[in-house]
Amino acid sequence: MENIKTFLSxxxxxxxxxxxxADASIALVSVAIVFVLTYFKKWKWLWREWLTxxxxxxxxxxxxIAALLMLFRGGVDALMMRTQLALPNMHFLNSEHYNQVxxxxxxxxxxxxxxPFIFGLMNIAVPLQIGARDVAFxxxxxxxxxxxxxxxxxxxxxxxxxxxxxxxxxxxxPYAGAELNPGVGQNYYLIGVQISGIGSLATxxxxxxxxxxxxxxxxxxxxxxxxxxxxxxxxxxxxxxFPAFTVALALMxxxxxxxxxxxxxxxxxxxxxxxxxxxxxGHPEVYIVLxxxxxxxxxxxxxxxxxALFGYVVMIWSMIAISVLSFLTWLHHFFTMGNTAxxxxxxxxxxxxxxxxxxxxxxxxxxTLNKGRIEFTTPMLWALAFIPNFTVGGVTGVMLAMAPADxxxxxxxxLVAHFHSTLIAGTVFGVFCGLHYWWPKMFGYLxxxxxxxxxxxxxxxxxxxxxxxxxxxxxxxxxRRMYTYPAGLGWGPINFIITIGAFGMGLGFTIMxxxxxxxxxHGKRDTTGDPWDGRTLEWSTSSPAPEYNFAHIPVVSTRDAxxxxxxxxxxxxxxxxxxxxxxxxxxxxxxPFIMSAFFFVAGFGFVFEWYWMGIPGLIGIVxxxxxxxxxxxxxxxxxxxxxxxxxxxxxxxx
Amino acid sequence: MAASTLTESEKRxxxxxxxxxxxxxxxxxxxxxxxxxxLVLFSTLFATYLVLQxxxxxxxxxxxxxxxxxxxxxxxxxxxSSFTCGLGTLELRRHNTKGLIAWLVVxxxxxxxxxxxxxxxxYSYAVHEGAPLSSSAFLSGFFxxxxxxxxxxxxxxxxxxxxxxxxxxxxxxxxTARKAFMVGLYWHFLDVVWxxxxxxxxxxxxxx
Ligand code: HEM
Ligand SMILES: [Cu+2]
Numbered sequence: 001m002e003n004i005k006t007f008l009s010x011x012x013x014x015x016x017x018x019x020x021x022a023d024a025s026i027a028l029v030s031v032a033i034v035f036v037l038t039y040f041k042k043w044k045w046l047w048r049e050w051l052t053x054x055x056x057x058x059x060x061x062x063x064x065i066a067a068l069l070m071l072f073r074g075g076v077d078a079l080m081m082r083t084q085l086a087l088p089n090m091h092f093l094n095s096e097h098y099n100q101v102x103x104x105x106x107x108x109x110x111x112x113x114x115x116p117f118i119f120g121l122m123n124i125a126v127p128l129q130i131g132a133r134d135v136a137f138x139x140x141x142x143x144x145x146x147x148x149x150x151x152x153x154x155x156x157x158x159x160x161x162x163x164x165x166x167x168x169x170x171x172x173x174p175y176a177g178a179e180l181n182p183g184v185g186q187n188y189y190l191i192g193v194q195i196s197g198i199g200s201l202a203t204x205x206x207x208x209x210x211x212x213x214x215x216x217x218x219x220x221x222x223x224x225x226x227x228x229x230x231x232x233x234x235x236x237x238x239x240x241x242f243p244a245f246t247v248a249l250a251l252m253x254x255x256x257x258x259x260x261x262x263x264x265x266x267x268x269x270x271x272x273x274x275x276x277x278x279x280x281x282g283h284p285e286v287y288i289v290l291x292x293x294x295x296x297x298x299x300x301x302x303x304x305x306x307x308a309l310f311g312y313v314v315m316i317w318s319m320i321a322i323s324v325l326s327f328l329t330w331l332h333h334f335f336t337m338g339n340t341a342x343x344x345x346x347x348x349x350x351x352x353x354x355x356x357x358x359x360x361x362x363x364x365x366x367x368t369l370n371k372g373r374i375e376f377t378t379p380m381l382w383a384l385a386f387i388p389n390f391t392v393g394g395v396t397g398v399m400l401a402m403a404p405a406d407x408x409x410x411x412x413x414x415l416v417a418h419f420h421s422t423l424i425a426g427t428v429f430g431v432f433c434g435l436h437y438w439w440p441k442m443f444g445y446l447x448x449x450x451x452x453x454x455x456x457x458x459x460x461x462x463x464x465x466x467x468x469x470x471x472x473x474x475x476x477x478x479x480r481r482m483y484t485y486p487a488g489l490g491w492g493p494i495n496f497i498i499t500i501g502a503f504g505m506g507l508g509f510t511i512m513x514x515x516x517x518x519x520x521x522h523g524k525r526d527t528t529g530d531p532w533d534g535r536t537l538e539w540s541t542s543s544p545a546p547e548y549n550f551a552h553i554p555v556v557s558t559r560d561a562x563x564x565x566x567x568x569x570x571x572x573x574x575x576x577x578x579x580x581x582x583x584x585x586x587x588x589x590x591x592p593f594i595m596s597a598f599f600f601v602a603g604f605g606f607v608f609e610w611y612w613m614g615i616p617g618l619i620g621i622v623x624x625x626x627x628x629x630x631x632x633x634x635x636x637x638x639x640x641x642x643x644x645x646x647x648x649x650x651x652x653x654x
Numbered sequence: 655m656a657a658s659t660l661t662e663s664e665k666r667x668x669x670x671x672x673x674x675x676x677x678x679x680x681x682x683x684x685x686x687x688x689x690x691x692x693l694v695l696f697s698t699l700f701a702t703y704l705v706l707q708x709x710x711x712x713x714x715x716x717x718x719x720x721x722x723x724x725x726x727x728x729x730x731x732x733x734x735s736s737f738t739c740g741l742g743t744l745e746l747r748r749h750n751t752k753g754l755i756a757w758l759v760v761x762x763x764x765x766x767x768x769x770x771x772x773x774x775x776x777y778s779y780a781v782h783e784g785a786p787l788s789s790s791a792f793l794s795g796f797f798x799x800x801x802x803x804x805x806x807x808x809x810x811x812x813x814x815x816x817x818x819x820x821x822x823x824x825x826x827x828x829x830t831a832r833k834a835f836m837v838g839l840y841w842h843f844l845d846v847v848w849x850x851x852x853x854x855x856x857x858x859x860x861x862x
Binding site: 136 | 699705790798
């Protein structure tokens with residue numbers, strides 16, 4: 001009895017009212033979900049339509065729902081930190097708890113918000129933009145999603161079971177090693193992130209093949225939409241960056257679990273090796289979450305300026321240049337950690353070079369706007385706000401890139417303000433922009449413009465209230481990851497303003513959530529499939545797109561293919577109605593879900609070093625792989641009369 | 655469009671069986687890209703090993719441990735398995751199911767022999783010589799680099815076995831041909847990695 005009690009008090013995180021609150025709310029929400037599904041008899045529906053789906057559009061929607069939930073969790077973390085820092089000598093979070101909160105905030109925001117949100121949008125838009133019926137490997141796509149999902153669940157479980165990681169999102173050795181950081185928190189980080197990372201690598205391969213091989217006839221590389229281009233380049237970065245991270249995470253796991261000495265101080269280990277491996281992935285990672293939103297902004301700005309994008313080819317070559325340079329800059333994250341001057345000089349220069357292609361892109365967007373017929377819709381507002389706000393992040397990035405000056409900025413709140421300027425004004429504005437833009441394509445109705453604009457203005461202004469003063473706070477000497485500060489340094493008022501901004505962003509996000517709910521009930525239906533007068537192929541099919549995307553694969557002759565088709569129609573060119581043909585589609589499968597659940601079980605076992613659980617989990621994974629290998633009956637054909645019925649219902653066949 | 659897809663399928667007709675469907679083509683391209691990612695993975699492990707090679711921290715060094723005979727045995731077994739796997743692909747091109755299965759069975763047996771030799775080598779270092787992976791950074795790097803390769807070979811053995819069963823059940827079709835071809839790529843890839851291990855780990859370890 002006593003044994004069980006001590007076990008449980010270590011197993012569950014105890015002694016903190018906030019965590020009991022989380023326990024209670026997790027229990028309540030789970031019970032509520034089970035109840036609703038059972039009451040409305042929706043279990044079968046959930047399994048058949050969602051958990052086993054291999055449809056890229058549904059997978060995209062699930063990615064986005066999960067990313068929004070994770071954004072909520074990461075946002076609550078941010079608000080807890082800002083509450084603690086609002087005034088000098090606050091006692092809201094203690095130092096230990098603060099460490100955990102900035103760690104989970106950073107990790108969740110990068111790995112479980114930014115990436116899945118982007119993966120969601122690309123799942124929805126890319127196959128439609130290139131006129132394909134699905135991605136190259138629909139089954140693998142489902143595997144990617146469920147690995148992300150279960151990796152995220154495992155990571156989040158640390159909050160209530162076992163204890164959260166606390167070594168920062170960069171998990172630096174030796175602090176993250178077993179000696180200085182016993183307990184399971186760091187294992188959760190290593191294994192949770194590893195599981196979702198495997199899924200990310202698979203997504204990279206999937207989209208590279210999809211874009212390389214499955215474009216509609218006539219769509220040559222330099223006729224692809226810019227968002228598709230950005231995803232092509234991002235996929236290549238994923239493929240070359242993620243394996244290094246996989247190795248780094250695995251090595252640290254082996255250090256912690258099996259007593260190896262890769263990153264320890266004792267027995268010849270090298271903590272600096274971790275910093276190098278981490279950032280060899282970590283810097284390309286920031287472009288993995290940035291290039292796609294460059295693509296989104298390019299689409300949105302061209303659409304709502306009602307002009308072809310200015311400098312299309314230059315835009316592409318700048319992205320390619322950025323992707324190459326992104327692999328040559330990782331050391332700028334530790335200029336101050338004892339490198340020789342020539343090494344620092346090299347990485348200083350390579351970092352500054354990135355500003356050139358990025359600047360080129362900024363000018364191209366501005367020239368696209370020039371003399372455009374600009375329509376200020378919600379997605380366009382996010383795109384327009386991106387330009388100046390992101391530029392601030394870019395300029396401060398060049399400041400940080402100067403190695404000698406970085407000795408002053410390093411690890412200060414100046415840096416925190418810099419990367420939030422890129423991650424929020426870049427990535428978050430970008431995914432919100434894409435969310436509003438593609439929402440009608442996902443669900444068949446529009447988000448409300450009025451609420452959308454309110455949420456935009458409140459979020460954008462609050463963002464500036466939050467992060468502009470933070471630059472100065474950093475210059476005044478406040479360092480990052482600092483849980484409290486004494487009065488009398490003059491930091492108090494600025495911190496208070498920052499906290500107001502943070503809560504303002506929370507309000508903006510809440511209005512956006514309200515908009516989603518309001519529009520689900522009252523939203524304007526999109527009956528045309530083309531609510532924005534779009535230029536690319538995703539707008540040529542109905543909203544939401546049918547299971548097979550296109551009844552006939554479109555034929556492309558120019559850039560902005562759909563705009564060209566509409567132009568022809570305006571000129572009175574009639575298109576022949578071709579007869580339908582049966583469409584080959586992949587079958588749903590439960591294996592991705594089940595296999596990822598085994599990953600979760602195995603991961604949980606290894607977190608606690610319970611090999612009786614971890615090893616059977618691994619065996620389960622292998623069995624799933626073998627089972628899949630023997631599935632031959634993996635596709636079906638949609639008959640022509642069903643296509644005809646669907647097209648007729650969408651008003652596209654008479 | 656109709657015209658272009660027609661020439662597309664015409665083109666496919668003249669291709670080897672494994673490329674004869676669009677799906678097969680996509681998967682083989684995807685698999686090459688996966689191998690590129692694997693290359694990055696192994697490069698990271700090699701870099702780690704080379705950085706830590708001299709960090710022996712008083713534990714046995716490469717020179718103390720490595721012996722040329724067992725290493726040569728492993729190398730020859732794996733290289734021959736790569737050759738037999740290649741012979742299997744030749745039989746695949748001739749649409750000879752029996753020959754393909756026979757060579758794949760030989761490949762699996764050689765793979766098992768390789769794993770046995772490697773396990774024996776690990777055991778002798780870790781137990782007889784008292785140098786397990788926790789003794790020094792060098793040994794951590796050694797065991798994990800080689801262990802990752804060995805784990806890949808083990809997974810490959812399961813995979814080849816699954817494909818042998820499918821070939822026995824279904825004969826050579828567009829799908830089984832693609833699978834046999836892909837597992838061949840994988841097997842040759844592991845062979846290439848071994849050649850780097852042989853040079854970067856064993857030869858330099860024995861000399862330096
Ligand atoms: C509501 C908006 C947000 C606020 C108020 C906010 C606030 C903060 C604060 C206070 C810190 C810790 C500073 C410190 O003491 O070191 C932090 C760290 C961080 N934030 Fe945010 N943040 C927000 C959104 C985001 C987003 C959207 C991302 C990424 C997509 C992000 C990524 C990070 C990262 C990577 C860290 C570093 C964590 C670490 O030190 O390990 N944040 N943020
Ligand atoms: Cu960087």
